[in-house]
Amino acid sequence: MSEITPDLVRHLGVLARIQLSDEEVERLTGQLDVIVDNIAKVSQVATPDVVATSHPIPLQNVFRPDEVGETLTREQALHNAPDAADGRFRVTAILGEEQ
Incomplete structure (x- = not known):
């Protein structure tokens, strides 16, 4: 059995700036005790x-060379946009704020 005590849990709560109720201290004492025991077993x-x-x-990342390829022109990208203005997508304001 490990040496996790309610006083230690209260001390850890103070260090973490977490206010713990007596119920939480009791519950966490048991939970931390189990965790420490399992770490000891491993x-x-x-x-x-x-x-x-x-x-x-074993894993291996698959990389490919970063090469410039064919890209859309601005006009092609905006061609099917529901709304566009000044060469950009036009969308509704977020949170009711107009910019």
């Missing part, structure tokens, strides 16, 4: 010959 089976991994299957 530490017992972790050995130097087992390589730490972040993912069980």
